[in-house]
């Protein structure tokens with residue numbers, strides 16, 4: 053790790069407050085209330101100490117990409133004398149054989165990218181007599197390297213998942229293309245927002261939820277979260293701008 057990749061824990065609080073003010077400004081520009089947007093701090097590949105630091109600065113929602121890392125951090129938190137109150141978000145590609153380890157552990161699974169995966173969640177949740185909150189992941193730009201439903205197929209997927217009694221679809225999630233110019237992602241965010249409104253109007257999403265404002269629109273990362281907020285994001289998933297750069301590793305793409 054080079055010196056400029058290392059983020060001292062004490063810097064996390066400062067970076068968080070800068071991210072929060074950028075969210076606030078984006079809300080002001082677009083006539084939204086700040087309370088409509090939840091910040092999910094993406095802590096993948098970062099040590100639990102960083103989560104503790106962000107937790108001390110008021111973050112309650114953390115996003116993780118890998119099941120084993122997520123369950124490890126849940127255990128680390130539980131072992132504390134005074135565990136942090138955390139809502140864990142699974143945001144990375146999920147394999148069906150890992151679903152059983154996640155049931156009952158997360159507040160929301162953002163990355164449901166196939167009907168068979170949703171069916172597996174239904175099956176495992178039913179076994180444990182639980183209901184899982186999920187989002188359907190949409191590959192908004194049709195990128196070869198990304199998981200997710202095409203915008204054209206997500207409505208049919210929502211219809212198929214709707215009858216599952218142990219799965220509640222709260223909304224949609226996307227990872228827009230990596231770009232130097234976030235404006236190029238604005239049309240994708242706008243399209244996802246209107247798709248979510250349509251699905252909600254058609255009764256294909258949960259009409260209400262005790263934990264999250266519905267419909268959930270999970271979109272916007274370090275490179276583009278302000279544009280996502282302007283286009284209606286209710287959750288932004290920000291890692292690098294809070295915790296600093298990660299060691300290069302496949303972060304949820306197909307290859």
Ligand SMILES: *Cc1c(COP(=O)(O)O)cnc(C)c1O
Nearest residue numbers: 094273274289290291292303304
């Ligand atoms: C890693 C990751 C993020 C956070 O990305 P940053 O660019 O570091 O903010 C958000 N969403 C998903 C799905 C990710 O894999």
